Each structure stands twice: as C-alpha cells, then as structure tokens.
Amino acid sequence: MHAWPASEVPALPGKGRDLQIHDTATQGKITLDPGPVARIYVCGITPYDATHIGHAATYNAFDLVQRVWLDTKRQVHYVQNVTDVDDPLLERAQRDGHDWTELAERETALFREDMTALRMLPPQHYIGAVEAIPGIVPLVERLRDAGAAYELDGDIYFSVEADPHFGGVSHLDAEAMRLLSAERGGDPDRAGKKNPLDPMLWMAARPGEPSWDGGSLGCGRPGWHIECVAIALDHLGMGFDIQGGGSDLAFPHHEMGASHAQALTGEFPMAKAYVHAGMVALHGEKMSKSKGNLVFVSALRRAGVDPAAIRLALLSHHYRADWEWTDAVLAEAVARLERWRAAVSRPDGIPADGLVEEVREALANDLDAPAALAAVDRWVERQNATDGDDESAPGLVSRTVDALLGVAL
Numbered sequence: 241m242h243a244w245p246a247s248e249v250p251a252l253p254g255k256g257r258d259l260q261i262h263d264t265a266t267q268g269k270i271t272l273d274p275g276p277v278a279r280i281y282v283c284g285i286t287p288y289d290a291t292h293i294g295h296a297a298t299y300n301a302f303d304l305v306q307r308v309w310l311d312t313k314r315q316v317h318y319v320q321n322v323t324d325v326d327d328p329l330l331e332r333a334q335r336d337g338h339d340w341t342e343l344a345e346r347e348t349a350l351f352r353e354d355m356t357a358l359r360m361l362p363p364q365h366y367i368g369a370v371e372a373i374p375g376i377v378p379l380v381e382r383l384r385d386a387g388a389a390y391e392l393d394g395d396i397y398f399s400v401e402a403d404p405h406f407g408g409v410s411h412l413d414a415e416a417m418r419l420l421s422a423e424r425g426g427d428p429d430r431a432g433k434k435n436p437l438d439p440m441l442w443m444a445a446r447p448g449e450p451s452w453d454g455g456s457l458g459c460g461r462p463g464w465h466i467e468c469v470a471i472a473l474d475h476l477g478m479g480f481d482i483q484g485g486g487s488d489l490a491f492p493h494h495e496m497g498a499s500h501a502q503a504l505t506g507e508f509p510m511a512k513a514y515v516h517a518g519m520v521a522l523h524g525e526k527m528s529k530s531k532g533n534l535v536f537v538s539a540l541r542r543a544g545v546d547p548a549a550i551r552l553a554l555l556s557h558h559y560r561a562d563w564e565w566t567d568a569v570l571a572e573a574v575a576r577l578e579r580w581r582a583a584v585s586r587p588d589g590i591p592a593d594g595l596v597e598e599v600r601e602a603l604a605n606d607l608d609a610p611a612a613l614a615a616v617d618r619w620v621e622r623q624n625a626t627d628g629d630d631e632s633a634p635g636l637v638s639r640t641v642d643a644l645l646g647v648a649l
C-alpha cells in the first residue's frame with residue numbers, strides 16, 4: 241500500500257539529545273539508544289470513522305518521536321499497518337450496506353489526506369492486513385507446530401501459557417485482562433478455550449465473510465495481533481526500538497503481540513519500548529467509534545480550520561495525558577498560531593539559539609510538547625514586545641518549530 245507524501249524536515253544547527261521515553265513494559269522512563277537507523281512500528285487505523293482527533297493525537301506523539309530521532313542525525317525506519325479486514329470494519333460495512341473493501345479504501349485515502357495536512361511524516365512501509373496474509377499464514381503454522389497454538393472448531397488460538405513473559409507489557413491482573421479482552425475484540429467466554437484470554441490467530445471462513453487460502457490452516461482470515469507481529473517482524477525484525485499506539489492497545493493488542501513474537505523467536509521483548517498515548521475524550525467520554533462521539537480532522541479542515549492549528553491543539557497536551565477536546569482548546573491553538581506567525585513575520589528578532597536547545601530538551605524528555613510550546617511562547621512574547629536586531633532569528637524559530645513540532649509557520 242502506498243503511504244502519503246513527506247513534508248520536508250529542515251536541518252537544525254547542532255544535534256538533538258537522545259530520546260528518553262516512558263516504557264509501559266518496564267513502567268518507567270528509559271533512554272533509547274538506537275543505532276544509526278532507529279526502528280519504530282506504530283499501529284495503524286482500522287479504516288472506518290477515521291481520522292478523529294484521538295487518532296490524530298496518537299499519531300502526533302509518534303511523529304514527534306521521529307522528529308527527535310531525525311534531529312539526532314539518525315535515519316528512521318518507520319512501519320505502520322492498516323487493519324483493512326477485521327470484525328468491526330466488516331460490521332460497519334454490513335450496517336451501512338457498503339462493500340467492505342470500498343469502505344476500507346475510502347477511509348484509508350481520507351486518513352492519508354489528514355496525515356498529509358497535519359504534516360505527519362509517513363512510514364516507509366504502509367502495509368494492509370490483507371496484503372500481509374501470505375506472511376501471516378506461515379507464522380501461525382509455526383506457532384501451531386511448536387505447540388503454542390491449538391485448534392477449536394477450525395479456528396486457531398494462541399495459547400498464552402506458551403509465553404513465560406505473558407503479562408510483561410501491561411502488568412494487569414487476570415480479572416482486568418478478562419474484562420479488557422471482552423471489550424477489545426477477544427472472546428473470553430467462548431467454550432473450549434484452554435485459557436479464556438487466548439486470542440485468535442486464524443479465523444476459519446464464516447459464511448458471507450471474506451476469506452483467503454491459509455494453506456494447512458484452511459480458508460479464513462488472520463487474527464488482529466498476529467497481523468502486527470507479522471508486519472513488524474518482516475520489516476523491522478526483533479528488538480526494534482518502539483512499538484506505539486494509544487493506551488487502549490497495551491492490553492490485549494501489544495501484550496498478545498509480544499507473546500506471539502516471544503513464542504516465535506524465543507526472544508523478549510519484541511520492542512525495546514512499548515509507548516502509549518493517552519485517550520482523547522469528547523463530552524466527558526473517550527472519543528470512540530462505538531460511542532460515535534467523534535470530531536473528525538477532515539470536518540475541521542472543511543470548516544476552514546488551519547491544520548497547523550489542529551496540530552498545535554494536539555501539541556498543547558502531553559502525549560501520555562488523557563484529555564478532553566473542546567472548542568476552547570481549538571480556539572487557544574488558533575490564537576497561538578496567529579501570535580507565532582506574527583512573531584516570525586517580523587524581519588528582525590531577538591536571538592533564538594537558546595530556544596532551539598529548549599525545544600530539543602523538552603521533547604527529548606518524554607516528548608514534553610507542552611514545555612516546548614511554552615518555550616516558543618516565551619520567545620514569541622519577547623519578540624512581539626521588543627525590537628531585536630538578529631536577522632536570522634525569525635527564520636531559525638520557523639525552522640525549529642517546523643523540524644521538531646511539525647508546524648509550518
């Protein structure tokens with residue numbers, strides 16, 4: 241699948257600091273030391289009801305990760321999937337009387353446009369679940385042949401008992417796992433499973449549903465977690481730097497993915513850091529497709545909101561915080577964008593070398609975007625109040641804000 245066009249990232253003087261980031265698995269901040277090529281896998285959308293502000297906030301967090309790494313003069317190898325076949329997508333297509341492939345294609349196209357408008361850097365590999373099926377089948381066969389998976393009425397389940405580290409990503413107790421499994425695509429109450437938490441690796445073909453040839457697995461379609469493992473291992477290999485997503489992916493998705501990878505390779509962890517963004521709410525509840533309380537990036541764009549203002553609104557919250565989208569959040573971002581643009585439009589300015597370092601410092605410290613915005617705000621305030629004589633300062637500030645925050649002034 242093709243991704244979307246990259247906006248250019250200006251090079252800044254000097255060099256950024258290594259990223260220190262909160263890792264869900266070790267429950268603390270760790271300093272990552274990627275090689276010359278940093279490797280990141282970010283879970284992509286299930287293409288319906290995209291792109292809402294919650295999605296955009298999560299992708300914004302991982303865009304910042306890339307920008308910090310690029311500023312350390314590393315290359316970034318970024319992989320993202322599209323869950324273009326799964327129960328919720330099929331259910332939505334069925335509900336609305338649409339062809340599921342058309343729904344997935346249309347929503348993926350809209351997501352690409354939104355990502356482009358928001359200046360999110362694209363992945364080098366943008367891979368759909370359907371196109372990944374030929375790589376998924378042999379992994380499920382291997383898990384089955386190694387005794388880490390079993391059959392139940394034609395469906396193949398992963399046995400969580402196969403992984404001695406199971407629980408090591410989310411650290412939840414059994415009851416919490418069971419509740420979340422039921423909420424998030426699992427089937428803990430299905431009779432005949434070895435452990436209620438065992439997730440499906442391969443679902444045998446159901447009447448009226450799409451299916452693919454699975455070789456010795458029979459006709460069917462892949463489970464959700466193995467999709468991301470197959471794509472990540474194929475394009476990044478084990479031990480990549482970050483697996484990212486919203487906090488609702490820590491369990492079961494990233495936990496199960498880590499277990500699949502452990503059972504396949506004998507290695508743990510699959511990712512050096514499991515990084516999770518907080519949930520954006522609307523009217524007091526998590527923005528979610530099932531509740532329908534959504535604000536779409538495309539609707540805001542159609543209403544004439546500058547995508548740079550949307551981006552500033554996302555950046556004004558720390559990525560790990562849960563926060564609420566309101567009209568006031570957007571209005572504040574629109575006003576901030578105006579102030580910043582006025583400041584960098586002046587021909588001369590007050591020196592900004594210290595600002596570059598402040599923004600670098602803030603982002604390297606667990607992506608503290610609000611602290612980065614506060615640093616720019618301080619420069620902007622002085623700049624708008626004082627007559628400086630540094631000709632290069634406004635340009636340097638524009639380039640800093642562009643390169644590190646993805647905001648074009």
Ligand code: 5CA
Binds near residue numbers: 295323
């Ligand atoms: N296709 C799977 C991942 S493999 C999936 O979860 N798709 S999704 O469309 O439901 O979500 C895409 C990303 O947006 C995930 O990382 C999810 O955690 C994140 N996300 C969903 N809702 C919100 C929200 N309200 N706030 C923040 N992030 C959210």
Ligand code: ZN
Binds near residue numbers: 282284321493
């Ligand atoms: Zn995923």
